[in-house]
Amino acid sequence: MASADTTRATDVWLPIPATEIDGLPEDLSYVHWDAGPEYPADPARCAFYAVPYMKPADRILKPLPEMANVRVVQTLTAGIEHMLPAVPRLPAGAKLCNARGLHDASTAELTLTLILAALRDIPAFVRSQDAGQWRQGFRDSLADKSVLIVGYGSIGSAIEDRLTPFECARVARIARTARDTVRGPVLPLAELPAMLPDADVVIMATPLTEDTRGLVGADFLARMKDGALLVNIARGGVVDTKALLAELESGRLRAALDVTDPEPLPATHPLWHAPGVLITPHVGGPSTAFLPRAKRLLRDQLRLFAAGEPLRNVITTAG
Structure with missing residues (x-):
């Protein structure tokens, strides 16, 4: 690129x-675009692009080739x-920034909702x-359960706050x-196989990377204890859907999923009707908590x- x-x-x-x-700085020029068919201004004059939220990828990526002078691309998602x-x-030199912290409260709330709804x-x-x-009867309680959080960024930490x-x-x-936190040690990914057999609830809160794609595969699931609950609020690609289906259909494991692979989940997909699964349509972020935090x-x-001054949440710099 020139x-x-x-x-x-x-x-x-x-x-x-x-x-x-x-409280926006007064010395900048603002235009409003929420992924509509017409651009609000010449993309070549864009210096800071705040990416529209929950819009198709092809639409939000469309203006970028014409943003020859953009210096910041700011998403409103944690995953990029x-x-x-x-x-x-x-x-x-253009910087790509994510929205770390924006969805912590809303996603952590949904995580607890999924756990409690699935267990009860x-x-x-x-x-x-x-x-x-x-129809009365005994159901599982979260009390006295062992919980494993896989992925301990700001969302993972917010989930633990609400588990307390x-x-x-x-x-x-x-x-x-590995690192230490005020709540206790965070173990490295290498320790995951040894931790799985003791967990009643396994929460996936990792970003989707080449290292985590398909992390929850047949071997991972086989190490989980009988009757354990898998909760995925990360990305659908973190879980091998075929391997999960096999465990669900056998009745050995349960799952609560806010994200799936593929996504959106086709109406005819067998995951919809697998035993022991609760599915929500990727709604961890969109709640009334979103807008005030996005504005801030x-x-x-x-x-x-x-x-x-240096920006926060810089994930990568082009160059």
């Missing part, structure tokens, strides 16, 4: 109207795998309600690298950008 003429780049493209975000194909074509068999109670049937009142027997943590993130990043 060297960028940064003197032309003065616009900030926002998926939220600038008038709805308090959908943006990586565009990085080699960005101007040298809420879907069965809903079906009984629809049928007008009163539920009197779990133990919460163990696995991440790419964009305001804070643009203040740093306008001041020429």
Whole structure:
């Protein structure tokens, strides 16, 4: 790509109207674009591109080849795998930033919802309600269970914060690298095989990378204890769907999935009707918690950008 003429780049493209975000720097020029068919301005004049949220990848990537002077691409998602194909074509020095912290509360809430709903068999109670049937019986409690969180970034930490009142027997943590936290040690990924057999609930909260794609495969699942619950709020590609289906259909494991592979899950896919599975349609992030946090993130990043200070959440720099 030709060297960028940064003197032309003065616009900030926002998926939220600038008038709805308090405290934006006054010396920047704002345009609103939420992945509509028409561009709000010349993409070549865009210096800061805030990527529209929950829009098709082809639509949000479309203007990037024309953004020859862009200096920052800011997603509103924690995962950025959908943006990586565009990085080699960005101007040298352009930074790709994710939205670490934006979805922590909402995703952690959904994680606990999925765990409790799956353990207490809420879907069965809903079906009984629809049928007008009163069916009592004992169900699993989260209390006294051993929980393993695989992926201990800000979302994994937020999940543990919300597990604390539920009197779990133990919460163990696995991440790419070992470290200590105020809640206890985070063990390296190499320790995962040894940790799986003791966990009643295994929560996947990892980013989707070449190292984690298919991480939850046949060997991983075989190490989980009988009756254990797999919860995936990461990305569908972290789990080998065929291997998971085999375990679900045997009745040995249960699963609660906010993400699937493929996604969206086709109406005829057998995962919909597998025994012991609860599925939500990738709704960890979209809740009423999203908009105020998205506005704060964009305001804070643009203040740093306008001041020429280092941005937060920089994942990679083109070049």
